[in-house]
Amino acid sequence: MYSVNINIEDAAPGMVLAESVYVENSAGVKMLAARKGAMLVGDVIRVLQNRGVKIINIVSIVPPNENLEEEILPAAAQKPTASVAPAPVVPVVTAPAVLSAKPKPEKVVPIKGVVDTKLKEEAVDSIKQLFGCFSAESGINKTTAYQCVENVESVVNDLLNVITDDSTGLVHINDLKQFDEYTYHHSLSVSVLSIAAGSELGLDSGTLFRLGRCAMLHDIGKQLIPHDIINKAGKLTDAEFAMVQNHTILGAASLKKNAIGDVELWNGVMLHHEKMNGTGYPKQLRGKDIPLFSKIIAIADVYDAITSYRSYRSPMLPSDAFDVIFKDAGTAFDFEIVKAFAAKLEPYPANTIIQLSDGKIGIVIQSKKGASKIRPTVRLWGSDEIIALSDEKHRQINITKILNPSDLPEGYELV
Numbered sequence: 001m002y003s004v005n006i007n008i009e010d011a012a013p014g015m016v017l018a019e020s021v022y023v024e025n026s027a028g029v030k031m032l033a034a035r036k037g038a039m040l041v042g043d044v045i046r047v048l049q050n051r052g053v054k055i056i057n058i059v060s061i062v063p064p065n066e067n068l069e070e071e072i073l074p075a076a077a078q079k080p081t082a083s084v085a086p087a088p089v090v091p092v093v094t095a096p097a098v099l100s101a102k103p104k105p106e107k108v109v110p111i112k113g114v115v116d117t118k119l120k121e122e123a124v125d126s127i128k129q130l131f132g133c134f135s136a137e138s139g140i141n142k143t144t145a146y147q148c149v150e151n152v153e154s155v156v157n158d159l160l161n162v163i164t165d166d167s168t169g170l171v172h173i174n175d176l177k178q179f180d181e182y183t184y185h186h187s188l189s190v191s192v193l194s195i196a197a198g199s200e201l202g203l204d205s206g207t208l209f210r211l212g213r214c215a216m217l218h219d220i221g222k223q224l225i226p227h228d229i230i231n232k233a234g235k236l237t238d239a240e241f242a243m244v245q246n247h248t249i250l251g252a253a254s255l256k257k258n259a260i261g262d263v264e265l266w267n268g269v270m271l272h273h274e275k276m277n278g279t280g281y282p283k284q285l286r287g288k289d290i291p292l293f294s295k296i297i298a299i300a301d302v303y304d305a306i307t308s309y310r311s312y313r314s315p316m317l318p319s320d321a322f323d324v325i326f327k328d329a330g331t332a333f334d335f336e337i338v339k340a341f342a343a344k345l346e347p348y349p350a351n352t353i354i355q356l357s358d359g360k361i362g363i364v365i366q367s368k369k370g371a372s373k374i375r376p377t378v379r380l381w382g383s384d385e386i387i388a389l390s391d392e393k394h395r396q397i398n399i400t401k402i403l404n405p406s407d408l409p410e411g412y413e414l415v
Contacts, residue, residue: 003057008049011056015040019057021048024235032320032327035398044400047314103382106363107415108405109351114171114192119158126151127184127216134223134254142258149260156191156212160205163195170346171196173304183219183230186304191215193300193345194293200340201296213261214268214293215300221251221269245281248273268293272301275332287334295334299325299341317399318347319374348376348399353408355401361412362387375399381412 003018021034033051034044040058048056115123130148133140163171173189194215198208222230225247229240236244252270255261271294274280276287280298303325306316316324322342329338348354352364362378365386372390379386387394401407405414 005055005057008045008053008056011040011045011048011058015058017056017058021053021056023048023051023053032316032323035320035323050314102411103361103380105413105415106381108353108363111172111349111351114166114173115159115162115188119155119162120188123155123159123188124184126155127187130217131183131187131220131223134220134251140254140258145258145260152216153209153213156209156216159192160195160208160212163192164199164205164208170349171344172346172349173307182308182310183222186308187216187219189304189308190218190297190300193304193341194296196344197296197300197337197341200344201337210264211268211293211296214265215297217251217255217261217265218269218272218297218301219247219251221247221249221254224250224254245273249282264291264293267291268297270294272297274298276334277331280332290334295337296341299333299337303341303345317402319399322347322374342373345373347373348402353403353405354378354399355403355409357396357398357400361403361408 017034017036017040020032020036023033033048033053113120126148130145130152133145133148171192173192191212195208195212198211203211222244225243229236229243232240248270252266255269256266268291271283271285271291274283274285274290274294275298276290276295278284278286303321306324307318307321309315325333325338325341329335348364350364350366354362354364356362356378361381363381364376365379366377375389377386377388377390387397389397389399408414
């Protein structure tokens with residue numbers, strides 16, 4: 001079995017990636033776009049094209065040849081030439097063009113939300129009001145700002161109770177994903193994730209409260225950056241990126257100037273983009289010199305950002321986001337905090353509808369304790385067939401998309 005580089009324009013459904021594909025975001029950070037061994041389907045190809053990928057490395061049973069002129073076929077259709085010794089056959093899962101039989105309709109059970117609708121609305125409204133107090137246009141009314149801070153603190157206290165009282169001990173943030181008003185939902189998600197990770201680390205309730213408040217306010221400095229730069233679809237210029245980086249200092253300085261919080265809060269906000277190896281900003285701190293709150297928020301911030309819809313890119317799958325976080329454990333992120341984060345997060349909660357790389361639709365069922373979180377157990381749509389994606393015999397099947405009921409392909413119906 002060989003591998004060969006091809007232009008993304010020549011990619012076809014059925015091809016299998018021989019190497020993982022990484023892309024750079026607007027901040028120049030490399031992120032996993034598609035995992036090694038993933039089978040290409042139309043949506044994956046389009047995402048790679050939209051993210052500027054030019055060349056991919058695919059599995060081939062024809063040896064690489066710099067003079068090779070024939071068309072590269074999908075892996076499932078390639079055949080060895082007479083001069084090439086037959087290679088061992090590796091089974092490749094291919095997506096069916098049409099359903100062999102129309103599956104039975106399903107009654108979809110809603111995913112149990114971490115935060116109920118009422119609390120979510122209260123949280124987003126409180127964050128929006130507070131951030132509005134810090135906008136460059138309006139200036140800061142201290143009396144209003146203090147009241148907004150009190151409202152945010154009340155929400156954080158409610159979140160703390162919800163998360164620590166949850167019987168499963170796990171959190172997921174699928175229900176907090178919103179394309180509109182991203183900044184406010186992002187602040188809420190980062191707070192939820194940070195409190196959950198902090199509880200796994202054994203922090204007491206008072207510390208968890210202060211951590212949740214700090215996480216809720218971590219991006220408040222972005223209110224002082226022009227919104228056309230914050231929401232720019234293309235790659236930022238060096239000058240624009242420097243302005244965006246400055247949001248950490250601006251946020252901490254504004255909170256301090258208006259006597260909101262204390263040194264712990266100000267440092268947590270200012271240093272949440274520092275990295276363990278000293279390559280972060282704004283002070284290039286290393287390891288033990290980075291405050292605990294900043295280390296926790298850094299992981300929650302990246303995870304939520306890369307799994308969220310933005311105007312300039314599609315969200316990354318939770319399993320791929322896990323790969324990004326773990327790849328940087330010990331370099332960008334504190335390893336022990338990464339482990340705590342992983343222990344508390346449920347990337348594919350029960351009743352999540354997913355599309356698999358073989359074209360089938362499945363519904364995540366409650367996984368057994370200790371089962372793989374990023375390769376959950378799935379029941380195929382309209383049947384009793386169960387597939388444990390963590391089993392060796394299913395290793396070639398990957399999750400390619402999370403679906404809402406409204407996104408179901410033709411032929412899949414709801415009761």
